[in-house]
Amino acid sequence: MVHMAPWKAFLVIAICIAGFFTALPNVLPNDMRQAVQGMGFLPSQPLNLGLDLRGGVYLLLEVKVDPVITDRLKGRLPGLRSEFRKKGVRFTELNVKGDTLSVFIPDEADRVDAKTVLDSLSSSITSMVALGFNTKDLEVTEDQGRFTVKYTEPAMVDLRKQVIEQSIEVVRRRVDGGGVKEAAIQRQGANRILVQVPGLEDPQQLKTLLGKTAKMTFHLVDDSVSASDVAANRVPPGTTLLYEQPRNPGEQPIPVVIRDTVIISGDMLVRAAGGYDQQSGQPIVSFAFNMQGAREFARVTRENVGKRFAIVLDKDVISAPVIRTPILGGDGQIEGGFTNKTANDLAVMLNAGALPAEISVVEERVVGAELGADSVAAGQVAAIVGLCLVVEVMALSYGLIGVFANVALLCNLVLLAGLFTIFQITLTLPGIAAFVLTMGMAVDANVLIFERIREERALGKGVIASIDSGFERAMTTIIDSQLTTLLAGLILIAQATGPVRGFGVALSLGIVTSVFTAIWVTRLCVVQWLKTSPKEIAL
Missing domain, CATH: 3.30.1360 (Gyrase A; domain 2)
Structure with missing residues (x-):
């Protein structure tokens, strides 16, 4: 018998309400959006539009091989x-x-x-x-x-080809590690990389993220060099004079003479994360080595207790602590006067890997939308007309339960917009195509259910029995068809990049929301209707 437990009904309603609130910033004016966001439960940004719809930042990088x-x-x-x-x-x-x-x-x-x-x-x-x-x-x-x-x-x-390809991959991981910003990153010429990131309005934000090589190394400190030799820049062969940046404003950089031999390199890192020191509460970057790095770190710290070692990032000494006891766990943390943002940015760069070569910005500019305003407006009109036609056809073909399907369709669009907003997935034309496609798939699932109900009614079954059989017997076909499409979307996410990968993300999320709304939201509407007027259903 058609029935829905109260807790299931509550959960369906709660999910739909949550989707409504996460999608709400997209329709509010800027001043009202900022006021509502102060409540703390809404996304901080509206839906992120792509280069073709909104524009973004254009950088041309040169790799110094x-x-x-x-x-x-x-x-x-x-x-x-x-x-x-x-x-x-x-x-x-x-x-x-x-x-x-x-x-x-x-x-x-x-x-x-x-x-x-x-x-x-x-x-x-x-x-x-x-x-x-x-x-x-x-x-x-x-x-x-x-x-x-x-x-x-x-x-x-x-070697040049390898360096360029590695640089492109590291830039891609730093800019678009999740694959949802739809950044365009490609090689241009012999040693240049073109980077276009949608939604950004300040090139400096992107340059800060890409400007550092993020090459982290560990070195022993040579404390035998006198202060006068350091002042005169006289250091022994096999050593280098670097500087540790001051932690307080107004202080002078601290000279540190390091041995050139690298004890541990950044490629032995397996994890880096921003956090806070448990004792001081200051922002830090914690890290962990792989097995080889952990063994080497343990050996060096065991053999050099009482000496200093320097953590060097891009030729700057981040920290030069004294080895008090052997460090055997392969874990550590970097303290360098970080803010929460700089600590997280450093962790992102370390996790993405060090750039194999230094890069410089050859050209930068903020670009406008690739599509003209007329094209965007025409796309909006086409989407609205298509939605209205689908709603009308469902209502005319299936009557009241067609209206229920339309309610589920609107819930599907709201949930999908909410997911795009909360995860800041970039919406481009391929993403809009995925929106439209999932709209059709959501209606397709309802059509399967309603046609099955028609067949059961034609066999002489009652209203409740027909609806119960329609939902139950159509379920296998719905799951089979949606899983096949979901598999295609997951393959796009795994193998593609840029807008094509964004299409796969939008398609996969749309399948999840369409199955939920087509089955559970429609079922909830039907159950509530049966409680009030279970006599007949027009199909």
Whole structure:
């Protein structure tokens, strides 16, 4: 028998009311919206429109690849020194300048061993530049005892491509980690990235998020350097003078001499999150290492109790605490005079990963809507006309229960708008298409139910029995069809990017709301009607 438990009816009504309030900021004037938002239970922003409907921020970024090549070669210097010493090779002038590593071997007898060591730095790569054949990534040349090491042309091409692709992926995770802002991020030219983010009106907000490399490293501090040497910028080889930013306004930066050897790098991080220190209540960034990082961190802190280590972010010392006891858990926190926003922004950047190269802004501007006002107005009129036609057809075809279906349809649109608003999902033309599609799917579910009720009435069953059988027997078909469409939406979310992924998000949410409203809201209306007038139903 058609029945709905009181708690289920209350839950359906509560969900619909919640959807109404979350969608409410989209129809209120700005002054009234700000007044109501002060109550604390409404979303802080209305529905976020995309570049094609509202406009946004346009940035053209340039990736500086050449310093990456220099850093890669410098990273080979410690291992090279160790191998030379193992083989007893005397060497001088071991350094890296630009894209070239060079070393001078004064003793001719050592040059064969030196060439062997340098050749061992190279590894085989398969490059399209080399027509798919294996080639070396480094080439070694000699001129009267001076050896030079450079990347081969195929290796340079592959390295540049890798850096650009990694930069694009990191930018995408920072700007649109959830995939719902529908940001347009794509490569332009040899070493540039085009970024367009809808809804933003201030380019500085985006530049702040992207401007830092977010390369975090841990180094031991060399406290043996005197203050006079630091003032004169005289530091021992293998160390670098950096500065710790003051925590209070008006104070001077604190000089810190760090050892160049990286103890732990940021790629060993598995999690970073903004929070508050339990004792001081100040904003912090907590982090956790992977197993390799945790073991290395435990070893270093165990062997250097009483010494200082520095947490370095983009060549700035965030903190340089003293190691009081070994840190064995692989967890830690960064205290650096953060605000709640800066702590959360740093956590976002660390979770997204470090940019493999420094980027600079070549061009910035605020762009207008890609579609003209006439096109937007025409789209609105088309959507309203389509909705009115659907409502009219349902009412004329199914009478009173068609009206119930229309009520459910309106609830579906309100719930979907509320979800878009509360999660700040960007609405573009593909999103509007998903809106319209879910509208049709919501009505389709009701049509299946009502046609089944018609069949049961044609067989001579009573009103209540027909309605009960209609809902029960149509359920399998509804669930099967909606699950198939939901699967397609989830595939779009997993595989696509930009507006296509946004379409998948809107479609998936629309399926959930349409199933809820088509089954439960319509059922609630029918149950309430049966309690007052159960004699006959016009179909």
